[in-house]
Amino acid sequence: MNSPARCYFDHNATTAVAPEVVEAMLPFLREYWGNPSSSYTFGRQLAGPLGEARARVAALINADPREIIFTSGGTESNNAAIHSALATQPGKRHIVTTAVEHSATIKFVQLLQKQGYAVTFLPVSPDGALDLDQVEQALRPDTAIASVMWANNETGLLFPVQEIAARCRRRGVLFHTDAVQVAGKLPIDAQALEADFLSLSAHKLHAPKGIGLLYLKRGVKYQPYIVGGGQERGRRGGTENVANIVAFGRAAELARANLAQAETRVRALRDRLEAGLLRQIPETVRNGAREPRLPNTSNLAFAGVEAEGILLLLDQAGICASSGSACTTGSLEPSHVLTAMGCSAARARGSIRFSLGIANTAAEVDYALERLPGIIARLRALTPA
Ligand SMILES: *Cc1c(COP(=O)(O)O)cnc(C)c1O
Numbered sequence: 001m002n003s004p005a006r007c008y009f010d011h012n013a014t015t016a017v018a019p020e021v022v023e024a025m026l027p028f029l030r031e032y033w034g035n036p037s038s039s040y041t042f043g044r045q046l047a048g049p050l051g052e053a054r055a056r057v058a059a060l061i062n063a064d065p066r067e068i069i070f071t072s073g074g075t076e077s078n079n080a081a082i083h084s085a086l087a088t089q090p091g092k093r094h095i096v097t098t099a100v101e102h103s104a105t106i107k108f109v110q111l112l113q114k115q116g117y118a119v120t121f122l123p124v125s126p127d128g129a130l131d132l133d134q135v136e137q138a139l140r141p142d143t144a145i146a147s148v149m150w151a152n153n154e155t156g157l158l159f160p161v162q163e164i165a166a167r168c169r170r171r172g173v174l175f176h177t178d179a180v181q182v183a184g185k186l187p188i189d190a191q192a193l194e195a196d197f198l199s200l201s202a203h204k205l206h207a208p209k210g211i212g213l214l215y216l217k218r219g220v221k222y223q224p225y226i227v228g229g230g231q232e233r234g235r236r237g238g239t240e241n242v243a244n245i246v247a248f249g250r251a252a253e254l255a256r257a258n259l260a261q262a263e264t265r266v267r268a269l270r271d272r273l274e275a276g277l278l279r280q281i282p283e284t285v286r287n288g289a290r291e292p293r294l295p296n297t298s299n300l301a302f303a304g305v306e307a308e309g310i311l312l313l314l315d316q317a318g319i320c321a322s323s324g325s326a327c328t329t330g331s332l333e334p335s336h337v338l339t340a341m342g343c344s345a346a347r348a349r350g351s352i353r354f355s356l357g358i359a360n361t362a363a364e365v366d367y368a369l370e371r372l373p374g375i376i377a378r379l380r381a382l383t384p385a
Pocket residue numbers: 012013072073074075076102104149151152153178180181201202203204210211212
């Protein structure tokens with residue numbers, strides 16, 4: 001079989017910038033490079049495109065454009081939500097989160113812990129589920145915020161964030177959700193969700209890196225995390241990244257248009273890849289064998305092999321996948337997500353995440369299905385039992 005030039009199965013790490021998105025942003029690099037805060041027309045005229053982009057990203061999550069704060073990405077948005085909840089409620093010094101959050105949340109709350117804040121890391125079951133009663137029991141009178149991701153970037157598993165948001169609301173605790181992995185894969189309705197804060201990142205959505213948003217529910221008090229000029233209505237200092245904001249707006253529009261395809265065609269490709277690998281490769285199991293989950297993600301444990309070896313041989317075959325998150329690749333630590341799910345270190349170290357996108361084809365899936373069994377067999381033959 002002809003091998004495709006590159007099979008990219010790592011869409012949870014980042015995505016290609018869509019050609020339409022590049023087209024949309026180019027005028028703002030070439031011609032309209034003024035500062036939106038300037039008083040002359042060359043700067044002021046950017047208010048229109050910025051407003052349009054804000055409306056487009058708001059439409060993707062069914063929010064009001066005034067509830068959108070543009071940030072540098074998912075990491076900043078997560079940090080900013082937690083920071084604001086603590087800064088606006090100085091008497092509350094407790095944070096609730098989970099053991100399987102992205103490092104953009106975990107590392108930030110660990111830093112806060114060192115500064116004297118109390119943090120509860122909620123455990124998950126072996127299939128990656130949270131116990132809702134346990135979530136509720138963790139909420140204390142001094143809890144400032146609960147931050148629970150919507151979809152896990154490593155396993156694709158979804159948490160019932162609407163139900164968690166409701167329980168937090170009843171207890172007077174602010175609620176933030178990291179929805180970075182949900183955007184473009186499943187519908188997001190911020191009004192129905194009723195979270196106080198929600199984070200998105202553009203580069204997981206076919207826009208450039210370095211741009212994202214924090215949704216801030218109307219009426220929720222906010223204290224900026226990045227302080228400077230009065231941009232973003234005083235909620236985030238720094239000259240607007242105009243080209244990237246326009247790109248994010250265009251990508252949001254495309255994501256809305258492609259959502260049905262992401263949910264059906266991508267899911268079918270993922271299911272075909274996953275079922276094929278489970279069938280063809282002995283001693284292979286799925287991590288987090290539970291629904292609901294993202295339609296694009298498959299996390300599989302191959303017994304008796306190291307993910308590093310698999311990734312090396314996959315790379316030689318032109319296949320991009322990952323072990324754990326991109327942020328922890330290169331460290332010898334097993335994934336904190338799989339560890340929290342009770343996986344042994346050996347199983348976690350033999351686990352690979354495949355994450356598909358709308359550009360993937362059935363031919364690419366077939367190519368991976370053709371190559372992987374041989375790769376695993378070869379590595380197993382090298383490893384003494
Ligand atoms: C990628 C990712 C982030 C970080 O977003 P950046 O824009 O890269 O800072 C945060 N949370 C999750 C779940 C992610 O997958």
